[in-house]
Amino acid sequence: MDRMDNFKQVIFGAELNWTAILTATACGTGALMLFLNWFGHKQSWKKIQWAKARRETSLQRAELAVLQFKESHPGTDTSLILSLSLAQLSKQLKGGTLTPEAVFHSYMEKTLEVNRRLNCCAEVLLESWDQLEDIGSHKDGLLYGVPVSIKENMGYKGHDSTCGVISKLDLPATGDSVLVEVLKRQGAIPFVKTNVPQSLLSYDCGNPIYGLTLNPLNPQKTPGGSSGGEGALIGGGGSVLGMGSDIGGSIRIPSSFCGICGFKPTANRLSSRGATSCSRGQKSVLSSFGPMARDVDSLALCMQALLCDHMFRLDPTVPPIPFNQQVGSLSVIGSRVMLPLDADLESVLFVGGEADPRSVHQGNFILEPFIGYISLFNGYP
Numbered sequence: 001m002d003r004m005d006n007f008k009q010v011i012f013g014a015e016l017n018w019t020a021i022l023t024a025t026a027c028g029t030g031a032l033m034l035f036l037n038w039f040g041h042k043q044s045w046k047k048i049q050w051a052k053a054r055r056e057t058s059l060q061r062a063e064l065a066v067l068q069f070k071e072s073h074p075g076t077d078t079s080l081i082l083s084l085s086l087a088q089l090s091k092q093l094k095g096g097t098l099t100p101e102a103v104f105h106s107y108m109e110k111t112l113e114v115n116r117r118l119n120c121c122a123e124v125l126l127e128s129w130d131q132l133e134d135i136g137s138h139k140d141g142l143l144y145g146v147p148v149s150i151k152e153n154m155g156y157k158g159h160d161s162t163c164g165v166i167s168k169l170d171l172p173a174t175g176d177s178v179l180v181e182v183l184k185r186q187g188a189i190p191f192v193k194t195n196v197p198q199s200l201l202s203y204d205c206g207n208p209i210y211g212l213t214l215n216p217l218n219p220q221k222t223p224g225g226s227s228g229g230e231g232a233l234i235g236g237g238g239s240v241l242g243m244g245s246d247i248g249g250s251i252r253i254p255s256s257f258c259g260i261c262g263f264k265p266t267a268n269r270l271s272s273r274g275a276t277s278c279s280r281g282q283k284s285v286l287s288s289f290g291p292m293a294r295d296v297d298s299l300a301l302c303m304q305a306l307l308c309d310h311m312f313r314l315d316p317t318v319p320p321i322p323f324n325q326q327v328g329s330l331s332v333i334g335s336r337v338m339l340p341l342d343a344d345l346e347s348v349l350f351v352g353g354e355a356d357p358r359s360v361h362q363g364n365f366i367l368e369p370f371i372g373y374i375s376l377f378n379g380y381p
Helices: 002-013 018-072 078-083 086-095 100-118 128-133 178-185 228-235 252-258 296-306 309-314
Strands: 121-124 147-151 189-194 241-246 261-264 288-293 336-338 364-366 373-375
Touching: 018 100, 018 121, 078 100, 086 100, 086 296, 100 121, 100 128, 100 147, 100 189, 100 228, 121 228, 128 189, 147 178, 147 228, 178 189, 178 296, 178 309, 189 228, 228 241, 228 252, 228 288, 241 261, 252 261, 261 296, 288 296
Parallel strands: 147 189, 147 241, 336 373
Antiparallel strands: 121 189, 241 288, 261 288, 261 373, 336 364
């Protein structure tokens, strides 16, 4: 009993110094928070370094493959291949004048050169070499043998789609997005993922993972965003066709900044299934995927290839409206055509309605019915 009484006296009879206890608790909590913050930063730093190492490895392996191809095919006319439009390239590939291997390695070499200057690539898709070996089975596709660059947020099996956000690193896609599947079905070869701004919602193009992308016309300026990597790569000549996405100008702005053409289809005209976004549950204003290229005819050919039964089967939520061949055969598709103020308007064929002279304001022509947007700025930095 004496021992129990002594114990109670020590516990309940002693005067507690609450100030010291609270101070110690606060210090301990603060130290724990600092440790967790430091540990989180360290883990993020490790993820970023791993992603950079993976990208560097893919670039090095691509450079080695290009070098080996050039040594074994010294007669390849790379400059000729790079000068062809998408329609010309597709025609020569189907006719056998050019081989998919020569076209693929020519654009891969140019992509590596452009990336060294502009930092526009998030990662080279090394699986594209496997697809190249089996490309003969898709010779009937409209994009047979055409290398295509894709925006970083488009799902590609085994690769991250981070949207420039560290928390999305090390979460590789379990399968290809619908558009990537359709591109492959049409004979195209997705060969590189291009850079984006952090969370996509920006008119610039840089993130903590892959760094800052520069404008191909003026490296002191931005290529725009969020499809800035696509704009820079295509504007720099490293890709003949690319896929971007647009909700508030993410295709149109890089297209105008980099001197190329881009098309923003109506929302849900092309499938977005399998793509990554940082805005979950957003239903009021929807994003659209669309093509980017050096000329308008290439955009039309890409839309014709994508709007096929295969896409409608893979994503039943997309209205099964086929490509309009009559509209696609004209020079310009869409409803709003953005032109430089000094453009020769008589040389432009407007589709979708008659242009009202009163609608000419600061270089814009507004056409009805409302179908989509095409940017046709000609290289204004």
